[in-house]
Amino acid sequence: MTEPSADFHAFSARLGKDPLRVQGPGGNTSMKIGDVMWIKASGTELADAETKPIFVAVNRAAAQAEAAGEGDGSCKDTVIDPANTLRPSIETTFHAALDWPVVAHTHSIATLVHAISPEGRKVAIEKLADLPAVFVPYAKPGLPLTREILARVTSDTQIVILENHGLICCGTTVAETDEIMQQVEDRLQMPVLTDTTKAATTAMTGFEAVGESWIAHNPRICDLALSGSYYPDHVVFLGPALPTADHAENPPVIVKPEQGVYLRNGATSSQRAMIKCLSDCLSRLPADWTAEPIGTDAEAALLNWDAEKYRQALAAR
Numbered sequence: 392m393t394e395p396s397a398d399f400h401a402f403s404a405r406l407g408k409d410p411l412r413v414q415g416p417g418g419n420t421s422m423k424i425g426d427v428m429w430i431k432a433s434g435t436e437l438a439d440a441e442t443k444p445i446f447v448a449v450n451r452a453a454a455q456a457e458a459a460g461e462g463d464g465s466c467k468d469t470v471i472d473p474a475n476t477l478r479p480s481i482e483t484t485f486h487a488a489l490d491w492p493v494v495a496h497t498h499s500i501a502t503l504v505h506a507i508s509p510e511g512r513k514v515a516i517e518k519l520a521d522l523p524a525v526f527v528p529y530a531k532p533g534l535p536l537t538r539e540i541l542a543r544v545t546s547d548t549q550i551v552i553l554e555n556h557g558l559i560c561c562g563t564t565v566a567e568t569d570e571i572m573q574q575v576e577d578r579l580q581m582p583v584l585t586d587t588t589k590a591a592t593t594a595m596t597g598f599e600a601v602g603e604s605w606i607a608h609n610p611r612i613c614d615l616a617l618s619g620s621y622y623p624d625h626v627v628f629l630g631p632a633l634p635t636a637d638h639a640e641n642p643p644v645i646v647k648p649e650q651g652v653y654l655r656n657g658a659t660s661s662q663r664a665m666i667k668c669l670s671d672c673l674s675r676l677p678a679d680w681t682a683e684p685i686g687t688d689a690e691a692a693l694l695n696w697d698a699e700k701y702r703q704a705l706a707a708r
């Protein structure tokens with residue numbers, strides 16, 4: 392079985408090491424070689440692409456069949472090596488269904504700033520107007536999202552903006568995929584628009600006051616952080632929205648308005664990455680753009696999902 396090329400590993404690792412593209416175990420890349428598709432395994436990190444075996448080989452046709460509705464959509468039965476204990480990414484079906492040799496999916500901050508906002512989405516449509524891009528409304532990662540993607544792409548589509556989620560780019564080669572993704576990043580790039588220097592003014596026992604404490608001191612942004620979740624990985628790693636006080640379920644992050652943002656001692660690197668993600672995203676949201684949460688039904692669907700629990704458990708190790 393032919394392994395993916397060195398440039399694919401390097402590209403994957405570079406995306407994984409950039410917190411403005413990928414946070415913690417989020418994002419995934421794939422490469423199709425003949426009948427085989429190599430896809431990032433669930434719970435692994437793209438940043439490790441050059442140092443650890445994070446990719447798993449699946450039967451491309453079988454994964455495509457799952458994307459079309461056969462099986463449960465997890466693609467766990469499409470893994471070629473029966474001795475392999477890694478599960479393919481929960482997003483394997485869209486990688487299989489997109490008919491391009493290289494597919495890369497990130498939770499790009501530049502994309503997210505536009506994709507969580509109704510005003511931002513309109514701006515992004517204009518910024519990407521001459522590129523082969525489509526916009527896909529929010530759907531739960533896995534088969535529901537794959538169905539929404541497949542309903543909108545054509546054979547020419549190379550850019551998919553996932554509303555309230557992220558970015559997918561496709562290409563014939565790694566270089567082409569990298570280039571088109573960079574083009575999207577350049578066009579959607581947003582400056583930091585808020586004062587992010589304000590530190591926490593109080594301490595909290597059992598918690599660390601984090602560098603993202605500015606959120607608590609900006610009334611508009613604090614309100615946004617407390618009133619909803621804007622993309623799936625926030626819910627998966629931090630729970631729905633953010634609470635203002637500790638409670639029985641031991642929330643990893645607490646926001647005390649006008650005081651600070653607090654990360655529970657012993658929190659995972661994924662949880663730390665997700666609070667930075669929220670800060671990176673909301674600090675770039677223009678004052679005249681609103682942000683649209685995914686809603687409580689979508690949050691509940693994410694939290695009751697076995698595949699996500701599996702991902703949470705892996706990331707916590």
Ligand SMILES: [Zn+2]
Pocket residue numbers: 417418482496497498532556557
């Ligand atoms: Zn994703």
